Amino acid sequence: MDITFLKIGLSLFKSKDIFSIIFTRCVLTMKHRQMQLAALLVKQGNLCEASKIYLDLINSEQVVVDAYLNLAAIYGMTNKLSLALDLLEKLIIIDPDMPEAHNNLGNIYLIKGNTEQARICFLQAISIKEDYPHAHYNLGRSFQIEGSLVDAIKYYRRSCQLDPSYGEAFLNLGIVLRENGDPREALLVFHAASTLLSSNPEYFYQIGRTYSDLNKSTDAIESFKLAVKHDPSFSKGYNNLGIILRETNQFKEALTNYNHALAIDPMYSLAWNNKANLLKDLGEYSASIQCYQKAIEINPDYDEARKNLGILYLLLGDFKQGLPLYEYRYDFESDSDQFFSQISGLRWQGQPISNNKKLIVVAEQGLGDIIQFYRYVIALKRMGRNVLFCANDRIQILFKQSGIPFISNSDLLLLDDYFWCPLASLPLHLTISPLGHATHDPYLRINTNDVISWRGSFSKKSKEMIIGINWSGNIEGHQDRSRSIHLSQYESLNFPENCSLLSLQTGHATKQLEDCDFIDRFINIPEISSETYSDLYIYASIISCCDLVVTSATTVAHFAGALGVPVWVLVSSRPDWRWGISGDTSFWYPSMRLFRKGNNEDWSVVIKRLSNQLYDFCG
Numbered sequence: 316m317d318i319t320f321l322k323i324g325l326s327l328f329k330s331k332d333i334f335s336i337i338f339t340r341c342v343l344t345m346k347h348r349q350m351q352l353a354a355l356l357v358k359q360g361n362l363c364e365a366s367k368i369y370l371d372l373i374n375s376e377q378v379v380v381d382a383y384l385n386l387a388a389i390y391g392m393t394n395k396l397s398l399a400l401d402l403l404e405k406l407i408i409i410d411p412d413m414p415e416a417h418n419n420l421g422n423i424y425l426i427k428g429n430t431e432q433a434r435i436c437f438l439q440a441i442s443i444k445e446d447y448p449h450a451h452y453n454l455g456r457s458f459q460i461e462g463s464l465v466d467a468i469k470y471y472r473r474s475c476q477l478d479p480s481y482g483e484a485f486l487n488l489g490i491v492l493r494e495n496g497d498p499r500e501a502l503l504v505f506h507a508a509s510t511l512l513s514s515n516p517e518y519f520y521q522i523g524r525t526y527s528d529l530n531k532s533t534d535a536i537e538s539f540k541l542a543v544k545h546d547p548s549f550s551k552g553y554n555n556l557g558i559i560l561r562e563t564n565q566f567k568e569a570l571t572n573y574n575h576a577l578a579i580d581p582m583y584s585l586a587w588n589n590k591a592n593l594l595k596d597l598g599e600y601s602a603s604i605q606c607y608q609k610a611i612e613i614n615p616d617y618d619e620a621r622k623n624l625g626i627l628y629l630l631l632g633d634f635k636q637g638l639p640l641y642e643y644r645y646d647f648e649s650d651s652d653q654f655f656s657q658i659s660g661l662r663w664q665g666q667p668i669s670n671n672k673k674l675i676v677v678a679e680q681g682l683g684d685i686i687q688f689y690r691y692v693i694a695l696k697r698m699g700r701n702v703l704f705c706a707n708d709r710i711q712i713l714f715k716q717s718g719i720p721f722i723s724n725s726d727l728l729l730l731d732d733y734f735w736c737p738l739a740s741l742p743l744h745l746t747i748s749p750l751g752h753a754t755h756d757p758y759l760r761i762n763t764n765d766v767i768s769w770r771g772s773f774s775k776k777s778k779e780m781i782i783g784i785n786w787s788g789n790i791e792g793h794q795d796r797s798r799s800i801h802l803s804q805y806e807s808l809n810f811p812e813n814c815s816l817l818s819l820q821t822g823h824a825t826k827q828l829e830d831c832d833f834i835d836r837f838i839n840i841p842e843i844s845s846e847t848y849s850d851l852y853i854y855a856s857i858i859s860c861c862d863l864v865v866t867s868a869t870t871v872a873h874f875a876g877a878l879g880v881p882v883w884v885l886v887s888s889r890p891d892w893r894w895g896i897s898g899d900t901s902f903w904y905p906s907m908r909l910f911r912k913g914n915n916e917d918w919s920v921v922i923k924r925l926s927n928q929l930y931d932f933c934g
Contacts, residue, residue: 346372346379353385362389373402380406384415391423399423414440418450421457430457448478455487464495482511482518490521498528516546520555527559535559543575550579554586561593569593584614588623595627596889598896598914603627618643630892637892638743654724655679655737663734665744670699673733675722676741678706682851683870684739685710686877687893687903690758691741692719705735713851716760749895749902756905757879761852761859769853770860773817773838780933781838782810783817783861785871787824800867800885802827804918808865808926810836811933817861819854819871863932865925868894876904881932885921888912 349368356365369386372379383406390399403420410416421436434457440450455470471488474481485508492501505512505522512518523538536559542552553576560569573590576583591606607624611617625640645655655677663674676692678685685706695702696719703720704711711721727735736744770781787799802824810816816837818828828834855874858864864875864882868891875882884901886894886909894901894909901907912921 414444433457448474452484467491493525498525501525516542516549532563550576584610588620626892632749634748660733660735663736674700675703675735679737683873686873688738759877761856765856766859780814780862783819783864785819785866788869876907883908886911888914
């Protein structure tokens, strides 16, 4: 706590009585010593005795404004917010032009959650003293709490300009820049403040998070290690170190760090959830379930842990326990889930409804999920439901052969008197189970003439087999990184001579074709561009031309499976829940075979197994 000692006002010396001047000086000296003693007690952590001294000074005849400030600060530290508020309001009556009083009053309002009133106080402090760095900093905090990151950045920057030694201002500026999607600028700010914050574990922790956002795993790991080195009790540092170690497949080290975090703070629900995620990766499913349950026990509102537990049950084939928990998947920071909150219709939970009542199924999640669960929209129609599908134009084009009416998001919000349901909730309400059947396969239909037209445009020989291959998902996503394969791995796949390859790859990974040693085996289709592939119906038509599709576990697997095209899927040792933990067939797609990667296997081992089957398939 900064103590600003009382300055003697000139008015005290206007008296011509020398004795009164001497007496005043004696009183001030005594009060000065009392202030020093109180400050020492605060430093020692003896807030109770310090409070008594400040209270005595406040009740004395001589006004000691710093006693008001410091006692209010102690009340704030000990959560006696009403007492702090009362003191500061009295101080402002005594001295309305004291910026520190307005600033501290704003801090109390900020603690109480009243950001609007807090901002009024901070602005008043700035109007009295424009170059007051702490008021600018606190104004930035008020905007950060509300999520107004651009305004927060503005005031944090001003605070740093006014006081280049204000380490906390630099720290928060970097944090908000990262949260606002500018991790590179955040890193520059952090590095600029390195001498100010070199012993602050939070500083290294935030640098680690920024490196993580930039996918610089090695730098992130080093930064988190520095955070816990500076503070061995810094549980957040151990937790985030565990996260990045898990993402880089350093499972043993990740588990050690999660255990460190939980030894420090056994009530750290986030660390329990993250440990559960890791144990799931390691195949320790019972232990993983227990950790998820512990996270939920500590924090009953922890929806992400419930969702993760549901996904684990689904991975294990326990749809009865998994599907209800999967309903906790919504994240209202995403655009699609924000849209859900705007829908005015009644949510369908599987209850009976009259056939003339509209049931609108709303698309959600990624394209693979939409393809996988669209079968149940068709099932509802066959059950006699008056069903419509709400999706964007790109999705509508893909399913135009299904005969189900479509509706746009904007049109849905204008309707009334209807039921609605998120697409991925249909398996729950239709009581889908792996013990049953996957419903209407194939169900993604392409006009036969379109398939014949495309096949005729690129087939070299009428009897030649076409094998479509796809090797990578979105390399920016952590999940896709674990299930993506470099094209060079396919070099060891012995394609029979009567086969030609067709690239089904889209996005950044198509550049791998430029250095491919077996590029001569690929069919060249000059008229196909990235724009062509973005038309999902055309893309599905091209996949329909393939005699076999070989792919990693990406959206292409769903396309081929829904079309009924034979598809061989290379599945990671950390599979998505829909592929299960064992077996070479899929509940979802009868035309699909799964080739699983073991925990200690390289993709080349899996591809060799697949290669042994390829000659038999191609005859």
